[in-house]
Amino acid sequence: MSVYDKLNQLGITLPPVAIPAAAYVPFVQTGKQVFLSGHIAKKDGKPWVGQLGLTMTTDEGKAAARAIAIDLMGTLHAACQAAGTDLNGVKRIVKVMSLVNSTGTFTEQHLVTNGASELFGEVFGPQVGAHARSAFGVAQIPLGACVEIELIAELA
Numbered sequence: 001m002s003v004y005d006k007l008n009q010l011g012i013t014l015p016p017v018a019i020p021a022a023a024y025v026p027f028v029q030t031g032k033q034v035f036l037s038g039h040i041a042k043k044d045g046k047p048w049v050g051q052l053g054l055t056m057t058t059d060e061g062k063a064a065a066r067a068i069a070i071d072l073m074g075t076l077h078a079a080c081q082a083a084g085t086d087l088n089g090v091k092r093i094v095k096v097m098s099l100v101n102s103t104g105t106f107t108e109q110h111l112v113t114n115g116a117s118e119l120f121g122e123v124f125g126p127q128v129g130a131h132a133r134s135a136f137g138v139a140q141i142p143l144g145a146c147v148e149i150e151l152i153a154e155l156a
Helices: 003-009 058-083 107-126
Strands: 027-030 032-038 089-103 134-138 147-155
Touching: 003 107, 027 058, 032 058, 032 089, 032 134, 058 089, 058 107, 089 107, 107 134, 107 147
Parallel strands: 089 134
Antiparallel strands: 027 032, 032 147, 089 147
16 A cells, blocks of 8 residues: 555645744755654644643643654655655655653653654554654753654655
């Protein structure tokens, strides 16, 4: 099944690439690798503000991470198009790095990040979607967002 068929089956519409909020670009390709800048969680088009362990539950954070994965796939789609391919040309989701706005006592950053990791596996399949990963708890994220995730992918 193509990546786009799977997205349709899941009822996911990819968003356009977000305009950077500072001095950076949404993605950079070098060789066969594409590096996507960090994307913050958004809800209803605005930053999804909150802190895990204080104002948000692990399940809410997981939903925010899943929403970021959809935004990341929109950016990855644009990066693929710039390289002359599409999401079916992704050879591997290589690495995901997740920053979780959390209290000092919150220890479920890895479970929050599963919201993104599980969706990548579901959309791209286990051979392409399985990736290396880091999940960190941080004191704050720009605009007060609850989660920020960046991604590295390899194109065929």
